[in-house]
Each structure stands twice: as C-alpha cells, then as structure tokens.
Amino acid sequence: MLNFDYHIPTKIFFGKGQLAKLGPEMKKYGDSVLLVYGGGSIKRTGLYDQVVEMLRQNGISWQELPGVDPNPRVESVRAGAAICKEHSLQMVLAVGGGSSIDCAKYVAAAAHYDGDAWDLCIDKSKIKQVLPVFSVLTLSATGSEMDCGGVITNLATYEKIGGGVADQRPKASVLDPSYTFTVPASQTAAGTADIMSHTMETYFNRTPGTYFQDRVAESILKTCIHYGPIALREPENYEARANLMWASSWAINGFLSDGKANVWTVHPIEHELSAFYDITHGVGLAILTPRWMRHVLNEDTVSKFVDFGVNVWGISADQAPYDIANQAIERTEAFFFEEMKMPSTLTQLGIGDENFERMAKKVRKTALEDGFVKLTWQDVVEIYKACL
Amino acid sequence: MLNFDYHIPTKIFFGKGQLAKLGPEMKKYGDSVLLVYGGGSIKRTGLYDQVVEMLRQNGISWQELPGVDPNPRVESVRAGAAICKEHSLQMVLAVGGGSSIDCAKYVAAAAHYDGDAWDLCIDKSKIKQVLPVFSVLTLSATGSEMDCGGVITNLATYEKIGGGVADQRPKASVLDPSYTFTVPASQTAAGTADIMSHTMETYFNRTPGTYFQDRVAESILKTCIHYGPIALREPENYEARANLMWASSWAINGFLSDGKANVWTVHPIEHELSAFYDITHGVGLAILTPRWMRHVLNEDTVSKFVDFGVNVWGISADQAPYDIANQAIERTEAFFFEEMKMPSTLTQLGIGDENFERMAKKVRKTALEDGFVKLTWQDVVEIYKACL
Structure with a gap:
C-alpha cells in the first residue's frame, strides 16, 4: 500500500426528504447561488419547484444556468x-446528474478566473x-456529488478533459x-456501468x-450487480435506488484509489x-470493458481476474485460473448486454x-503507459475494433 | 435503508513518514497543545522524540499528560x-492507541467545561x-482516530461509559x-478482535x-481474518499492519452504521x-462474541449468519442454513482462540x-432491548456463564 492523504469533507444528506437540510447548510456559505441544471x-x-422553494425559504437568491448537456460543454462553463x-454570486448549486455537477464545479472555478474557462x-x-x-443528485453514475473531479467537453477541439482540485x-x-x-431504464443501465467502471479502473491495479x-x-461491484437489474425492472424500488446511489459516490470519491x-x-x-460521437459515456464504457479485459488478460494479470471472478461473480475457485478469468469476462458481458439490456457493439x-x-x-499517453497493462495506440485500435 | 447524514471530515495522513504533515496541519488551529499518552x-x-521534534519544528509549545491507562480513567481526563x-492550551494531541485518543477527546471537551469532567x-x-x-495512532483497534466517540472508566462507580459528539x-x-x-502479539490479537467486534455490532442488524x-x-472482517494471523507471525509486515490499521478506522467511523x-x-x-475486572477490552469481546452468537442464533437471525458464513468465511452455500451458521460460529471461535491465540474463557x-x-x-437497557436480538439481563447472565 502506498502512502496517501485521505480527506473527504463533503456532507451527505442521504434519504427521502433530506433536501430540507441543504438550505441551512448553504446559508453558512452565502445567500446567493447559481442554479445549474440540464x-x-x-x-x-x-x-425544480422544490429546490427553488427551499432557496426561497432560506432567503437565498438565485440565477440560473439551464440546458447543461449530457457531456457538459465548455460553453456552458x-x-x-x-x-x-x-451578479457576484457566492455559491453554485447543481441539480441533476454528473453533467450538471461537473459543469457546476468548473463554473465555480471559472467564476474566480479572468481568462477563458477552458x-x-x-x-x-x-x-x-x-x-x-x-x-x-438525480442520477447514480458519475460520483461527482462526493469527489473533486469533473469532465468537460470541447467539441471545437474534439477534446474531453477530466480533472479537478480539492476545493x-x-x-x-x-x-x-x-x-x-x-x-x-437506459440511463439507469448506463449509470450502473459507469459506477462499475470507476470501480474497476482502480480494482484492476498492480499496487501490492x-x-x-x-x-x-x-x-461496490456486487451492489451494482445485485441492484442494477432490480432498478431496471422496478424503477421505484427505493432499496435498489438507495444502494446504487450510495455505491456510486464511493466508487470514485477517492477511497478506492487511496x-x-x-x-x-x-x-x-x-x-x-464520447468526444468524437457524443455517445452516452456509460454505454461506451460497457461496450469497451469486456473487450479491454480480454485484451489485457495475460500471465501477469490472470490472478486479478481470478479474484474478480471468485469474489464478485461467485465463480467456483476450484478451476484453472484462465477458466475463471474467462468466465468472469463472459459474466461481465452477459450482465451489461443481457441483464442490463445495453447496446453491445x-x-x-452507428459507429x-x-x-x-x-x-x-x-x-492520453499516461493512461496507456501507466495503466493496469501497458498499451500502445495500436492496442487501443484493436480494442475499438473488437467493439464493432 | 434509513435516512442518514454522513460527514467525516477528519484528515488522515496514512503511511510511512506521514508524521511530518501533522505539524503544518495543527498550526492552522493553534500553537499550543496538550500531549496525551500512555x-x-x-x-x-x-x-515520543519524533513527535516533540515535530512540535518544536512547527513552533508549537506543549504540556504533557502521560500515564493514561488502557481503560482510560476519568481522573486522567x-x-x-x-x-x-x-496553560490556556489550544489543542490536544494524543499519541497512542484508543485509550490515549479517547482520553484526549474528553480532555478537549472538559477543558471548556466548568463542572466535573464525569x-x-x-x-x-x-x-x-x-x-x-x-x-x-500506535495501535489498530478502537477506531478512535477517525470517529467522534470515546469510552471513559470510573472505577469509583464501576462505570465505563462510551459517547461523544461530532466536535x-x-x-x-x-x-x-x-x-x-x-x-x-497479545495486543495485536485483542485489537483485531476489537475491529471485528465493531464491525459485527452493525453487521448483525435487522434494518433491511x-x-x-x-x-x-x-x-473489513475479511481483512482482519486475512491479516490478523500474519501480523502475529510477522509483526513488521507492513502490508498486514497497514490493512489492519485502515480497516480499524472504517469499522467504526460511522460509515458502516449509516x-x-x-x-x-x-x-x-x-x-x-472491563469495568469490574479491568481486563483487556478486545479479549473480553473475543470471549463473548461466539457465545453471544450461539445465544442469538434463531429462525429470525439465521439468514444473517448464513451471509456471515458464506461471504466472510467462504463456507459453501450449498448446505442447510443452520449448518452454515454453526460452522461460521465455530470458525469465529477457531480464529480468535486458535489462530489469534487469545484466551478462550x-x-x-481468573473471573x-x-x-x-x-x-x-x-x-444499559437499550443495548438489550433494541439490539440485534432482544435480550434480558438473565440472557446476559447465561452468556457470561457460557464464557466460563
């Protein structure tokens, strides 16, 4: 385990009717806000009505930035x-999924910056x-509600860049x-794939x-596998929605990667x-993940796939490592493309x-050179091709 | 899942040599401190030398409260x-295990209180x-390093009371x-039992x-089971000590019970x-836990013990629920009393x-009436007797 500094001071008001607690909390920081939504x-x-009523009751004035896109654009920022x-606003409040929250994070930074937000x-x-x-939060997916990151798209340059600072x-x-x-259902599936991908990005790792x-x-993976299909079948199943929501925050708030x-x-x-075709991020992840897994499965990585198969999918450990690994990848495919009914190619x-x-x-080079398995751009082309 | 507010703002500097980061962090809050240790x-x-050198380098003056007992006494507070x-000190710094930290938490409160600390x-x-x-932190056990609770003993009244507030x-x-x-080794074992007991106090729960x-x-339980025996055999195994340490914080910082x-x-x-006989807390927990499990295993609770057996101990799910449950309890006993070499009665x-x-x-009544299974004081006597 490497050294790390852990610090996640975000307050979470979790559960039914907890919106009422937000106003008094915001008042500690100011009394004017930009309301960012999609x-x-x-x-x-x-x-929307509940949120503005909450602002009114707490004496918080607001301006609005509506129309944030699913892959939020630098133009919105x-x-x-x-x-x-x-308006010299003192705070930024996102109401929505990760796109609105990511956008809000960069608006909050750009509000204090004299140059171009990009x-x-x-x-x-x-x-x-x-x-x-x-x-x-209105969508369990990006974990932006509890982390310091955001992803902004610049369609003019075909760029989609993720980053962020503690504040x-x-x-x-x-x-x-x-x-x-x-x-x-389709967004529930994409969101669940996103949560799982965040988790797997750090799970498939070689730090001992x-x-x-x-x-x-x-x-977290088991929570997604257990509740994803339930949320698809029963969209108002509170237990499923609650577990997915809380898991989404923990997949990426920093704990797993520390x-x-x-x-x-x-x-x-x-x-x-997403930058080239503006597809739904979670759909792209679901399509890529099993192909990436097959591409990186080798003698050095098979033990990790065995852990994944045995501990996440409940595959019997009494089999050859590659058998377990391949079954785990097949189970991952079946989960995304059959149980969660996502596009598989x-x-x-239309790509x-x-x-x-x-x-x-x-x-970006570091993603290929310093990831779980070192890849070249040619490897990436092969992975893309396997997705056709 | 019930509603909850989550907020754990404690900064954790985790890893070798991270002490150097504490001084600058403390300086944000003051420049005088009470150093509490055992x-x-x-x-x-x-x-001790490293800590006072760190204080010196950061221009923080200090007074000392040494000699805090393993079950910290109200006299120390x-x-x-x-x-x-x-000395109008501005901060309290505990260097030690949970006893010193618990004591420091109540010293910090009593410093602002005019009456008796008790x-x-x-x-x-x-x-x-x-x-x-x-x-x-110098002992992985109580989780006091990241939670808001502390336990103080009053030998004069045979009372040992746990509590605490967010600050x-x-x-x-x-x-x-x-x-x-x-x-x-004995303290490593007792600490591991404490971590596991904190975890099980919330794990054996009926909130759906x-x-x-x-x-x-x-x-967390698997981490303790995996690394506890390694830490006993190889006390300088960094990986084992690191995993136990980080798990100890998460067993009780609030996440599991939210x-x-x-x-x-x-x-x-x-x-x-502990209040009557001043025994090591973790030893008492290890002795009590399997007896308490046998006492509360029934038709209503067996499914939880099945989860425990299958998911924690890796017992095959293809058996009758009570068989799995009983094996899980036997495995728990074998872990504490054989693998971790703890006293079993x-x-x-000498009790x-x-x-x-x-x-x-x-x-206390609520512990018996509102716990996992409702108990009477007669049940508690039976559990104590089963520990002889």
Whole structure:
C-alpha cells in the first residue's frame, strides 16, 4: 500500500426528504447561488419547484444556468461563470446528474478566473479559488456529488478533459434515492456501468498490499450487480435506488484509489468515443470493458481476474485460473448486454472504424503507459475494433 | 435503508513518514497543545522524540499528560483538563492507541467545561465546546482516530461509559503502520478482535436494504481474518499492519452504521467485564462474541449468519442454513482462540460467576432491548456463564 492523504469533507444528506437540510447548510456559505441544471427533467418531476422553494425559504437568491448537456460543454462553463461574475454570486448549486455537477464545479472555478474557462480544464494549476459547490443528485453514475473531479467537453477541439482540485468537491450533497425513480431504464443501465467502471479502473491495479480497498471495490461491484437489474425492472424500488446511489459516490470519491498508483485506462479510451460521437459515456464504457479485459488478460494479470471472478461473480475457485478469468469476462458481458439490456457493439450505435486511429492516438499517453497493462495506440485500435 | 447524514471530515495522513504533515496541519488551529499518552512505550520506541521534534519544528509549545491507562480513567481526563485550563492550551494531541485518543477527546471537551469532567461522560449534551483534537495512532483497534466517540472508566462507580459528539472527532490523524510494528502479539490479537467486534455490532442488524454497507462490513472482517494471523507471525509486515490499521478506522467511523437502526450489544456486555475486572477490552469481546452468537442464533437471525458464513468465511452455500451458521460460529471461535491465540474463557482470566448478575443488571437497557436480538439481563447472565 502506498502512502496517501485521505480527506473527504463533503456532507451527505442521504434519504427521502433530506433536501430540507441543504438550505441551512448553504446559508453558512452565502445567500446567493447559481442554479445549474440540464434539459428540464427536473421541471417535469417537480424537483425544480422544490429546490427553488427551499432557496426561497432560506432567503437565498438565485440565477440560473439551464440546458447543461449530457457531456457538459465548455460553453456552458463560460456562460455560468459570466452569470456568477455579473451578479457576484457566492455559491453554485447543481441539480441533476454528473453533467450538471461537473459543469457546476468548473463554473465555480471559472467564476474566480479572468481568462477563458477552458484554460482551467487543460491546466488545473490555474484554479486558484473556487466558489462553494453544492449538489442535489438525480442520477447514480458519475460520483461527482462526493469527489473533486469533473469532465468537460470541447467539441471545437474534439477534446474531453477530466480533472479537478480539492476545493471543487461539493461542500454538501443531497442524495435522495427517490429523485432517481424517474431515471429511464437506459440511463439507469448506463449509470450502473459507469459506477462499475470507476470501480474497476482502480480494482484492476498492480499496487501490492491493497487488500482492504480491493474487497471494498468488490462490495461496490456486487451492489451494482445485485441492484442494477432490480432498478431496471422496478424503477421505484427505493432499496435498489438507495444502494446504487450510495455505491456510486464511493466508487470514485477517492477511497478506492487511496494507497494505489492509480491510472485509469478504460475511461480515457471511452472519452475519445464520447468526444468524437457524443455517445452516452456509460454505454461506451460497457461496450469497451469486456473487450479491454480480454485484451489485457495475460500471465501477469490472470490472478486479478481470478479474484474478480471468485469474489464478485461467485465463480467456483476450484478451476484453472484462465477458466475463471474467462468466465468472469463472459459474466461481465452477459450482465451489461443481457441483464442490463445495453447496446453491445459500436456498430449498433452507428459507429464505424473510420476514426479509430485518430481517436487512439489522442488517448492520453499516461493512461496507456501507466495503466493496469501497458498499451500502445495500436492496442487501443484493436480494442475499438473488437467493439464493432 | 434509513435516512442518514454522513460527514467525516477528519484528515488522515496514512503511511510511512506521514508524521511530518501533522505539524503544518495543527498550526492552522493553534500553537499550543496538550500531549496525551500512555505508559511510556512511545518513549521506548522513539516516537515520543519524533513527535516533540515535530512540535518544536512547527513552533508549537506543549504540556504533557502521560500515564493514561488502557481503560482510560476519568481522573486522567480531569488532570488533562486542568492542565489545558492552567496553560490556556489550544489543542490536544494524543499519541497512542484508543485509550490515549479517547482520553484526549474528553480532555478537549472538559477543558471548556466548568463542572466535573464525569458529567460530560454521563450526559454528552453538556459538551458545548471542544478543543481541536489530533492523534498519532500506535495501535489498530478502537477506531478512535477517525470517529467522534470515546469510552471513559470510573472505577469509583464501576462505570465505563462510551459517547461523544461530532466536535470530538480528530481534525487530523497520522496513521503510520510502522508505529504498530512493536505492538505485542497479545495486543495485536485483542485489537483485531476489537475491529471485528465493531464491525459485527452493525453487521448483525435487522434494518433491511443495507446491502452495500453489509458487503463493506464483510470486507473489513475479511481483512482482519486475512491479516490478523500474519501480523502475529510477522509483526513488521507492513502490508498486514497497514490493512489492519485502515480497516480499524472504517469499522467504526460511522460509515458502516449509516442507514441502520444501530444499537450495539456485545460491547456493552463486555464493558461491564472491563469495568469490574479491568481486563483487556478486545479479549473480553473475543470471549463473548461466539457465545453471544450461539445465544442469538434463531429462525429470525439465521439468514444473517448464513451471509456471515458464506461471504466472510467462504463456507459453501450449498448446505442447510443452520449448518452454515454453526460452522461460521465455530470458525469465529477457531480464529480468535486458535489462530489469534487469545484466551478462550473468563476462567482463564481468573473471573468467576460471582458478579454476573450484578454486571448483567448494569448493562444499559437499550443495548438489550433494541439490539440485534432482544435480550434480558438473565440472557446476559447465561452468556457470561457460557464464557466460563
């Protein structure tokens, strides 16, 4: 286990009706806020009304940044920062999924920056000061509600960049599982794949001696495998939504990666897919993951896949390591593509091989060189091709 | 899953040489501190010298409260508070195991209280203000380094009372596993039993829908079972010490109990043993736990024991539930009394049945009435007797 500093000060108000606790918490930081949200589903569900009523009751004035895209654009960040500056807003509140929260985190940073917001995505050392960020979560997926990261897309440059600093971590987040009852099946599936991928990015790792973190990672994977299909069948199953929601935060808040030399691989490979084709992030992850697994399964990594098979999928340990590993990968495929009913190929999404080389060459070097298994851009092309 | 508020702001500096980060962190809160420690082992190991050198380098002046007992006494709390008041100290730093940290937490509260320190143990609502608490951990056991609780003993009244408020949670703790290399085998075993008992107090619970928390609890138990015997055999095995140390914090920092109606049973029953006979807390827990398990195993609880057997001990699920449950209890006994070489009976500790009724009647009512299985004081006597 490597040395690490652990510090996750975000307050979580978890459960039904916990929104009421957010106002008094926000008042400790200010009395004006930018409300950041997406395509308007929060207006249809009535959550928007609840949030503005909560702000009103607590004497918090607000401006709005609606229309944040599923892969949030730097244009939204620029627009939000401009509103914050114009009205001297003191806080940023995202109501939505990871896209709104990610956008809010960069708005909060850009509100204190004189140059172009994209600078902060490219170089986080330029983030010097950040408005306090809060969130009301409506989708279990990115874990943005409890971590300090965000991913912003620049369609002009075909770039999708993830990053963040400690101050971008939300001061408080409301996790009310009932807000996810209306999440459609396809998004529930994509969100679950995202949670699992966050977990696997650190689980498939070669730092020795991280037994405890690895067992907790398996707990998150088992939670997704257990409750994902239930949430699909019974969208208003509180227990399923609650477990997925809490697991989503822990998959990526930092706990799992503490003590590990931790470089993600599958996310960066997927980011190029989303940047080029604007597909749903979780769908791209689900399609890539089993292909990546087959590509990196070898003598050095098989023991990790055995752990994965035995501890996560309950495969009998009384078999040859490669048999267990291959069954584990097959179970992963069956889970995503059968149980969770997700698209299983890029072809199904209308994506051909025309940009694979270009995309593969854009994947950041460290993700390929320092990940679980060292890859070249040619490996990435092979993985993309296996997804057709 | 029940509603909960999650907030664990303690900073953890984990790993070799991380003590260097504590000074700058403490300086944010003040420049004078009460140094609280136990029987002097930190002087023998050289840790005392490192800590005072760190204080010196950071310009932090200090007074000392040495000699805190393994079951810390209210007399120590009174003495520490008096020193804090006399010198207007701004912080409290415990260097040691849970006893020193628990004592420091109550010293920090009593330093701001005009009456007798024992009042604060009896009634935590009297704790209005608390000096910032820090810790340098030397024993993996109580989890006091990351939680807000403490247990103080009053030998005059045969009372041992646990409690605490949020402000008593350490602001920062140094978890350097190498500081536990010198912990003797018997204390390593007792500490491991303590970690496991904290975990089981919330794991054996009837709140439905806490699947994720339960799987994480199993992760902690597996970590103890995997590394406990290694730490006994190889006291300087960093990986074993590191995993036990990090698991000890997570067993009780609040994560496992969030979302559950959570009343502990075995700890309160053990507290009477320690209060009457001043035995090592973890030894009492190990002796009681399997007897308590046999006493509460019934039709309503067997499914939980099946989870415990299958997920923690790896017992095959293809057996009758009671067979799995009984094997799980036998494995628990074998772990404590054979693998971890702990005393297996109260008789071995020189304890007879003469005070069992008196002790059983002192166990706090809610622990018996609202625990995993409702118990009477007569049940507690039976459990004590089964430990002879």
